[in-house]
Amino acid sequence: MAKRPQLMAYATLSLISAYCALPFFWAALASFDGNASLFLKWPEDWTTANYTRIFTVENGLTWFMNSLIVVGAATVLTMVLGGLGGYALSRSNAWWKRPFLYTILLIRVVPPPALIVPLYKVLLTANRAVQEVLRAVLPPDMLRPAMRVFGLVDGYLGMILILTALQLPLALWILKTFFDTVSRDYDEAALLDGASLMQRIRLVLLPLALPGLAAAGLFAFISAWGDFLMPLIFISSPELQMLPLGLFRAFLRVNTVDWGFLTALAVLYMVPSVVAFGFARGFLVRTFGGGVKG
């Protein structure tokens, strides 16, 4: 009889899990259904046509690669800046440390739509400057492709910088808190061992910081990957279109909703986040112990 409460707990948890998993299950099934509908049903004719259509008829590959390049670069940049900044913030005793940390947290508090107008104004002005510089150094026919990469509005660089700026506060907090737990003795031992700053970072701090970097990187990637508003405002060229906008526009485009195509796109959109989580998970649990005591 002692097992009964446990059984009840499992039953309740299973029910909740099923409830949570159901939409994903529906999306996965519908994406392979040639005749998908809004209702959960076992596909009658299994097909991969929905997926093929994304890459052949639509510009699915472009959307996907654009998202991957922009979000990937923003994640790497966030990890580098967050790692260096978090380390500095953890080790510094400067009086402005606390005010600074709370100020950058405020950036997370401001709703992103409130930032759009000033951000757009700033980036547009900077974009003109970038354009002038590129115009001066590049032949005219190279200007357009170069602006697609280096442009601050409707360009990779602008998108990368915006996403990085939005993710950086949380990354700084995570990494600052993480470095607080990494003993200063490691830095000092390496200093006495004659390691240069770069050697200390590369050989000692980076391996020790991997779990913190993985956490910060994961949050940055997932959050940036899911960002819809910034690509909507700052990207207009079809060839720079990112995945969330592709999904959104596919949803709006036709009179009747093509559930199979949309769910295939949604599944595709989910995959990188899941992969990122699986990849980071290994690092998250890999914490080191035993180097210092007391």
Added chain:
Amino acid sequence: MTGLQLTNLSKSYGGHRVIHDASLTVHPGEFVVFVGPSGCGKSTLLRMIAGLEEITSGSLQIGGQVMNDVNPAERGVGMVFQSYALYPHMTVAQNMGFSLRVAGKPPAEIAARVAEVAQTLQLTPLLDRRPAALSGGQRQRVAIGRAILRRPKVFLFDEPLSNLDAELRVTMRIEIARLHRQLGATVVYVTHDQTEAMTLATRIVVLRAGRIEQVGAPLDLYHDPANTFVAGFIGSPRMNLIPAEVLGVSAAGLDLALTGLDARVTVPGRAAVGDRVTLGLRPEDFDPLGAAELTLEVDVVEHLGAESFAYARGGDLTLILSARGVPEVKPGQGCTARFDPARALLFDASGQRLRP
């Protein structure tokens, strides 16, 4: 071999001074121990020598060269941290060879030197393990090995044994003493444990509140402390410090009223009538044949095996006596503790020693 010279070394954080004009000469090959209660600045002073803390003023010389602004790695010092600070993601061999690796030495040379040092410290079977798979004592040895490998001129130890259990502490203490003899290196060692200081040091530096109180060989500090702080800090159990007032001065010495004990004794010494002084008596100074006499009531008797100590009350003071010197002590009973007045130490009102 290399010595150290500290001249008026000071350290301030903002306006707050934590080390006050520390001056000290450490001779080549000497084992010098900085000892003092926590917060006395002993670790800060060590870190200033290592180059991990900036020197606010004064000069630090290692091997005759001024090192105030020299990079820690170039001062020729090797340091063993209280926390060991072994790199947890590296094996024992990688930990020990790290300094050579960052110096760009060829792997074969690193391996050879690691093997050599591992041999001395009996670490050879552990070379492929990570720090997490080592016991406290083994980690300590690896930390020492890492310092030795750099062939430093001066070894700095920052409370290296404080994380070990009591038994291991004794073993490692002996090992460190043996290693010092074997390497013949100059050692500066920080501890708050006066037993460690007494057993390891050729000379002890007693610090309090950022000032050097006294420097001397262990037994010199024990028998001839310069002030009540050193008298109370060095020795275990600690010295009995009894407040007293000088009632009279005669050829036989000072006639003292022991405040709190309600007793009068005559001890040799120099002071003026009316002076407030402190009488210092080690637990083992009590002796059945002594001329001076105190009437006390025994509270507790501690049997340590080789020796027993009685905690005895007289008025509002509790004195610690070696039971050997006081016949028939039993808890809850009165006793007469006698001592030889010539063995008593006298300190003035500010705590400084009054020498006869």
